[in-house]
Amino acid sequence: MSEVSASTAGAATAAPDYRLSDELARLCLPQEFKDSYRTLAWVNSICALFLLVGLVGLKPPSFVQKPVVEPTETVQVELVPPPEQPKPQPQIQPDEPPDQQPDNPQDTPQVVQVIAAIDSPSVAFSVPVQGAVAVAKEARLATPPPPVTHTAPAAPVRFNPNAGGGGTYPPPEYPALALRDHEEGTVTIEMMVDPSGRITEAKVQKSSGYPTLDQAALEVVKRGWRFPPGTIRWLYWPCVFRME
16 A cells, blocks of 8 residues: 555656647646646637638639620621602593584574664663663663661550560569569560660660569560561560569
């Protein structure tokens, strides 16, 4: 036992003089010996990794080189214009022969100018006429048409819209306000009609006593009445408003 202890003690005293030079061997040492070399091992690993990345990065990339395609031979294309169409020749119409006179012309009556002079001191010249002329000793003039008078009559004439004779004469509507107030009366409207049948002037000749009734009769004459064409007419119309 004493020898073993002596040898063990000798080994323990000789151990501090021995140092491992291999890093892998140092990493394989027990925990109490490898803590001092762990930092160095990590640094070496990182350096080795960066060195590997650098070596891989220095490898140049591969380029794919494609052969250059030579241009094909060009072919000239000639555009051939369409054949020119022949121009139409103008048709030459043959000269029309002159109208040939018939060999045997028919007997046509010849018109002879006859100058007839009327034995009248009021006619101082003669008038050439064609054909036979009957000479009258006295001049006969056609009856002139009756003159168209455009003057208004001297006094207005009573007008009845129900008598007929053409035209449009609608009756007036009974005002609602007059119906409510029970207004009744007769208003006389005086009007002037031109030859075309249009009313040129209309006014209240005699009032009914109610302005509502007077205005209703005057408005229907101005806006709704149309007369047939004729002469100038001066008329008056008594309009009766009565509630039934």
